[in-house]
Amino acid sequence: MMEDKLSRVAQGIPPSGIRKFFDIVTEMKDAISLGVGEPDFDTPWHIREEGIYSLEKGKTYYTSNSGLIELREEVCNYLDRRFDLKYNYKEEILITVGGSEGIDVALRALLNPGDEVLVPEPSFVCYKPMTTLAGGVPVPVPLQAKNEFRLTAEEIEAHVTDKTKAIILAFPSNPTGAIMDKGNLEAIAEVIRKHDLVVISDEIYAELTYGVKHVSIASLPGMRERTIIISGFSKAYAMTGWRIGYAVGPKAVIDLMTKIHQFAIMSVPTTSQYAALEAARNGDKDIQEMCGAYNQRRRFMVDSFRKMGLDCFEPLGAFYVFPSIQKTRMTSEEFATKLLFEQKVAVVPGTAFGECGEGFIRCSYAYSIENLKIAVERMGAFVKKHTP
């Protein structure tokens, strides 16, 4: 009976391309996975300990809808210290359940029925479904390998219509590892201002860049007033399971986002907020250490793929490598499936992140070097066997 009572909008959303893979990999016992989208480090102990202490102290009540005032203040200090971004902790920040909730409430606060949202792809999987659920229309903008998957002004121009309301900017990128440097951002900022678009800038990987410091588009002239920055603690401090993030932006939109958040979520788990407070206050050193470890693995992976003969641009952010597998003449899904069954290595087909991910695979390097070595050895044998 329930089948014909369901939401057509929700039913119309295609299932995540990753799900199928997940089921097969879980069944396979000795498979090595490069499919994980989260850090391999545990949350640093001083942060976990602060969470435990808050529980001991009985801090188990709701907090204000926007989040603990101390946490909001500390996050604003952190953004100023690390990225030279200035936000007022009293009215320009909302603490959210991970970056994901931030994206959801930002879209819901912005979109009217039929509003179009530009979604550069390949990208993290949630932007299109969230846009649809918020009543908007997602418009994929395919990025090019020849540009190292950076977004260009021409690509925006080619997809903008008079219905375009907003653009999602997610750099450093999951799945490609691409970044946008200041020059790249300046080039697109001009077009964004020209078409009067709002930017939802998902900067969850901002702390994980290699050799280049992350620049937020909000720090460019005339962009702060049209940008919502979404970020969080998951990647920088290895805190994925705590589900805590934040959104900062102009008061008007944060107010509306807070209203939605207030009805849908109430407030973020209090334990996570206290742990996050410690992270924002005393976690800079942890970030530096983890980032250093990722960088070593990144070099190792890029070099390994190039030795295999796979085209692989040098990713400067996040913890993914996105090599091309086109020379094997297989589709991404074929490649990933065969690799899993023949060599027991799990990677994610590029198509899981948008159609233009065809011909690529996403390999995470959030694993120990020892683990990565075994994986690339097996992949090397596989590529050799299947290259015509």
Place this chain on the structure above:
Amino acid sequence: MREQILKAIELNGKRTVEDLALMLGNPESEIAAEISEMEKERIICGYHTLINWDKTGVEKVTALIEVKVTPQRGQGFDKIAERIYNFKEVKAVYLMSGGFDLTVIIEGATMKEVALFVAQKLAPLESVLSTATHFVLKKYKDFGVVLDEPVKDERMAVTP
């Protein structure tokens, strides 16, 4: 580069020059040269193996001994430290601040052996004023490594 090399091998002395070159982004020849230079300068003093002897059949007892000494004129603590660290039973000697002067770490096959060493070799030394011996009952963590079973990767195998 030195600091980066040291950090990379501090917890894994088995890393090959080839791996280090990839991880750090420097040519193998430079890494190898830098390592051998650091070996000569005694910055790198050895490549040991961290063994949890409790899991083997080998009997081993470790003791930490607080030693108070009289420093010697012109030589401070160094001379007496040398007298002590030359015994092969002595695994480590540190000069301390606070209530005593030297920490001496001793390994022996049995408690008796350690006790005899203290009574016969260490305590009678002319400059040694007193000793207090503490036996180690269990090692939880050593050299930054928790000596327990390795932690399983409990992350879900594939996530977006």
